Amino acid sequence: MPAYYLEAAVVVLGIVLMLMDAFVEKAEKSLVAKVGVLGLIGVFVALFFVRGPEAGDAAPIWSFYAVDPTALFYKGFALITTIVVLLMSLDYRGVLQHFMGPEQEKAGAGQGEFFYLPLFTCAGLMWMASAKDIVSIFVALELVTISFYVLVAFLRRNVGSLEAGVKYLILGALSTGFFVYGLTWLFGLSGETELSKIAAQLANEDSAMNLYPKALLFALSMVLVGLAFKVAAVPFQIWVPDVYQGAPTPVTAFLSVGSKAAGFVVGYRILQPFIDANTTPQLITLILAVSGATILLGNLAAMQQDNFKRMLAYSSISHAGFLLLALGCARTAGSQINVQGVMALYLGGYLAMTLLAFHVMCLVRDQLGGEEIATYKGLAQRSPFLAFVLLIAMISLAGIPFTAGFFGKFYVFLVALQSRYYVIIALAVLGVGAGFYYYLKVVRAMYWDEAADDRRLAVGPMSKAGMALLTGIILVLGVYPTPILSLFASS
């Protein structure tokens, strides 16, 4: 089965759910999400049976669609994220119901879209994992971004959600403007749209890219600006706290994992040849400077947050800094370690712990009605299970050993040490130290403080299974990260 059937299957599934939404009773809209989850699990299984181009197959699609370990890894990444986001949306129905408006009093009205729109985002993310041509990168990126606009502004009776939607819209469109302008110049300098052909021209002394290094640097900086918006790096992180806070929690989770992974997979594909060739050494300096500032600002700003969602927004900024640091080391890291594997490991752990934290947040918001850290006081009494999984997520985010977060950071530090970027390492150590403070603040609220009342939290069996699986991923990656690293070892 050719790999592009997967994206087709996800889109078809999305359209089927759209039709289904028109026919199911309003009170049973959750069926749409459940069928979506099952369908996506099916696609995930199919992921292990796909093939790339056979020898001599010169179909045009293979010139802009890659099937390599990167593509397959990030396709699975997108599928898992979407599955968990759908499970989260099921736990978020109460809030959706509340904000879908007084005139639609019937339970479940207007919820269907919320359950099938993520599938189109997922298809975009999967395309992006494979995209290796400027055109397909652009279209896939926009498919993701535009469906996110709708999802972020979904609670249309909630001013916060609308404001978040507008902010994301304006800044997202602005980043697209920069990104496209950069791609334009890249095309102008090379005369090609295929990334591998552009990279091949770098070796040619007479190509315009080597004749005009300043123009090349301009193009790459523009691309970097566009991507910095997507992955939430300083100084283009301003939208993140507001959008994360205002958007519906499942969407926030999707945004922080999906959008970031997409930004980095595209960033690596486009920038890696240029980092390797080093015709524009300023590019690496630029990436490292952005990375240092991002780590520092993300962690320091997170320390003073009382809102858990806003705190995670800043934490997601700081993780973008660590990933950028890894990207900046792509040329100088030792030959035993593949930087792409390091980034994949970091993102894999990040996926599990972030989704876990947001899933607990969905349940708490839905049943206790708050997102402040104070709401989490005594969570261990309300639900020992939720408190435990959130504890795992928090210590993993902080980077304590035997969790995925530890190995993620460990390898980033390792490649940075091999590259001898000591200043950034110092900043990163400072960032990790600050991280301990604010992540453990949540743990203290859960276990040491008394609950304000004796309400208990109910967790559905599907959500419980999903959370247990994510916790498992964190703990397994925390002692045995080799599978992800070896996936990229050969490439």
Place this chain on the structure above:
Amino acid sequence: MVTLNHYLFVSGLLFTLGLTGVMLRRSLIVIFMSLEMMLSAANLSLVAFSRFNLVNGLPNYNGQALVFFIITVAAAEVAVGLAIIVALFRARQTTSVDDITSMKY
């Protein structure tokens, strides 16, 4: 004789105008217009690059194909964007960015 540089200059000018508009104007609609201008700037430079980088005596059509994709995607973006702005207007009776600050901490 109009050269590639002239086109690139105009395109750069359009891009800068759009960026300035996004940063300085306070009305969401005008900001959105400025954003479209930035995409048009990219389109103009793409067409110019494609016209001046001849492949076997013909323009490089890859760039022109990308232009159509950009136009289409921009249209989709406007459709969604204006809908969001209308929804915000219904809720707040304003389209000025000075009024959407309820989440400052």
